[in-house]
Amino acid sequence: MNPSPNLVLVGPMGAGKSTIGRRLAERYRLEFYDLDQEVEERTGATVRLIFELEGEAGFRKRESQVLEELLDGDGRLVATGGGSVLAAENRALIAARGFVVFLAATVPQQLKRLERDRKRPLLAAPDRRARLETLAVERDPLYREVADLIVPGEELSVANAARRIAEALDASWLRPAESAA
Ligand code: S3P
16 A cells, blocks of 8 residues: 555546546545646636746746645645656656556547647647657656556546546555554
C-alpha cells in the first residue's frame, strides 16, 4: 500500500482527467480541483488568452505556481493539465504529494473526444493528429515516470472507467484517513 495525501491524475488532453476525476473525488470524498480552471480563476483569463499574451512559457509558470499551491493541501484530487509533467520540479512535487494515476488515451481517442475543441491552444495546429503524436512521444515517458497506477485508454463510459480505477486504487492506495487510523 502506498500512502499519499492526495490523488493526482496525469495524462494527455482528452484522456478524461476532469470527468473521471470528479467521480473519483466523490467516491473518496476528496476536494476536486481542475488545474486549468484554478489557473484561469486566479489569472482572470482563459488558458487560451494566457498563451496568446504570455506564450506557453508564461502559462507554464502560472501552472507550476498553482500546482504547488494545490498540492500543499491534503485530501485533494487534482486533475492536472496534459503538459504539467514537463517541468522536472512539477514531476517531483506530483510524485511526492500524490498517488498518481496516469490516464492514457490513444491519439484516435483524443481526436474523437477533442473534435470540437477550440479552447486548447496546442490543438490549434494544421495537422492535429501529427501534433498529438509528437506530444505523446515527448510526454508518455514523463507520465510513466510519475505514475503509481497506469490506466490504459479504453472505450469505457466515465462511470465504468471510474469504477475500474477505484478497484485498482482500493488495492494499492493507502488513503490519508486510513493511514491516520
Ligand atoms: C495542455 C493541456 C491542457 C491545458 C493547456 C495545455 C497541454 O489541459 O493545460 O491547453 O500542454 O497538453 P488538459 O490536459 O486538461 O486538456
